[in-house]
Amino acid sequence: MLITGAELFVKALKEEKVDTMFAYPGGQAIDLFDALYKQKEINVILPRHEQALVHAADGYARSTGKVGVCLVTSGPGATNLTTGVATANYDSVPLVCFTGQVPTYLIGNDAFQEVDTIGIMRSICKYAVTVRKREDLARIIHNAFYIAKSGKPGVVVVDIPKDVQIALGSDEYPKDIHIRGYNPNTSVHMGQVNKAMEVLGKAKKPIFLIGGGVNIAHANQEMTKLAEITGVPVVTTIMGKGAIPTNHELYVGNLGIHGSYASNTAISNCDVLFSIGTRFNDRITGKIEEFAKNATIIHVDVDPAAISKNISVSIPIVADAKIAIEAIIKKAKKLDIDEWREEIKSWKKDYKIRMSDDNNILTPEYIIDNINKIYKNAVITTDVGQNQLWTTQFLEIDNNKRLLTSGGLGTMGYGLPAAIGAKIGCPNKDVINVSGDGGIQMNIQELATAVCQELPITVCILNNGYLGNVRQWQEMFYDKRYSSTCLKYRKSCDENCDKCNKNCPVYTPDFVKLAESYGAKGMRVTKREEVEKAFKEAKKNNTTPTVIEFIIDDTLNVMPMVPPGNTLKDMIMQKEEN
């Protein structure tokens, strides 16, 4: 039977078992939307901006483990996708993004809403392709889903010109996959595993360093088992947080620029560093020459290009985290390292990350502690900046909780739309977004999406009136020159002002009123006593989103911190008092 490209597109989505799609229409995608009209199998979500659209698909994919699917029009639709594509790809999130395109006979003519989508996307995604012929459409879509979710997952962009959408062609959809240039590793080299286990077996001070790869592979239970069998303590990157439950006695904490003292010290002193699913990004290593200087490094990663890219590795194992961990478990034995474990435990106890014990100060730690207590089965998303760093420091995660955060690209505006995607993917979980007052405004229009989709998510805005993370750097390393970071600033402000004071103008917008104008519930919290009550009220509201604005002190910093260019050992533990 002959069907149009658009009809085949819908058929392909069903064959790929897509149940949800995030889509924004436009002139060059209108035929695809027409084919989606009034069908029941695919839930088409209309956000309010294409950047938020792709973050929502990203949140959906990270929280469910399925491939996130986006559909936008050509030109500005496609260019608005770019930030979200880079965000997802950087954190290895499987997405397939469809972009409409001007008809093939107009490509290159500078037609209305024409951009070279593939040219723009090429360097920020895993694979990008234009469908030039109707007969290629089915194969390309089938390959796109396979490429997105296999190997190191990532984003695939499929650009479909309008004439291909309209053209009639076969209704067949391929079953098999054969891509001659793409054969991801699906096994593990046992010789390398044996070598690694031999080294681990002799270690006196071993550490597991776990990155996002374990969460992406959904290998959390296997990882916990491996830690328990060997008794080796576990340090995570922020993307790896939750690889084993954070209240597990073998869990040490996050490492890196804002990592815990115990984690950074353990990494600096270990003799065997067994890392799984991390690329040794500069945020975790500090000064690279000094990183885990005395350790033999074992590195498991699904991406061969991640191995020995930033740090030279003694024993590489190229494999998916889950497959590798399962193989490693078979060879794992209990290690006799009680002394080392006790040493780490004492660091953990003596240098606990604490913000303030002063009951008069509303701290992010206190707010996040309440999230820990009140929400048991939840997805927590963060934005980027201090809100993200505090959340990753204080949030407790177990197998019933998941943390979604933009770790690689560090994209402000990620948190709210990601929470929307997560709630759509996990309707039975509580979904909480922790954002700052800066980042929330980068995609605040998505409150409309959350209201329209009747999503009872909880949006926590930690409002300190500043772009706080940059403000913190300016305070610590730029001589308190707060250049363009005050969000209360008005043109009429005193130009010498360098500090919040009683003359400061009121904050704009009023987040509570703004939430209410969208049809959401809005609350403002300024004291510790109000926190629990606010969360409980938010939890009761199961028809609309709830926005809780927490007014926090503008001078709170994320501590401890490794200053840029320093080694992990050189941490600043506490903020200097003025």
Place this chain on the structure above:
Amino acid sequence: MEKRWIGLFVENEIGVLARISGLFSSKSYNIETLTVGTTEDPTISRMTISIISDDKTFEQIKKQLNRSVEVIKVIDYTDIPIHKKELVYFKINSCNDKDKVEIFRLEEIYKYKVIDYSKNAIIIEWTETESKIDDLIKLFKTLFPNRVEIARGGSVAMEAISVANK
């Protein structure tokens, strides 16, 4: 840092050259030369690329290329016997009779081919190794300063037939 060569088999599709060159530029690797042409299978193109890099960067380049969906195969030419030649054209302008005699005398030594000729200009075609071409360019520049125009093609390479098969 040294010069290295790789052979690449890639999908013969629109945008693949941009993808490969983009990969080099996005990682700040500098391509020395790059040639591309189709193979016996019209859906596959073959590239010969040279890069000046250290060992670590070269390893990264190979891995990055290997993981590109469009790249079918990467061959590292560093330690294998290969045949590798480059095509070059020289145009020597404002030749007098003495110059012409010199050019024909050198033809016997260098075995290049004079393929075009006019009253005061000569075009030479030559297929040789990159380093021999470098030498001849130097010589011509000394003999005919500011009168030499050069078009180089970049090297193409193929693995040698292994001794066992000979």
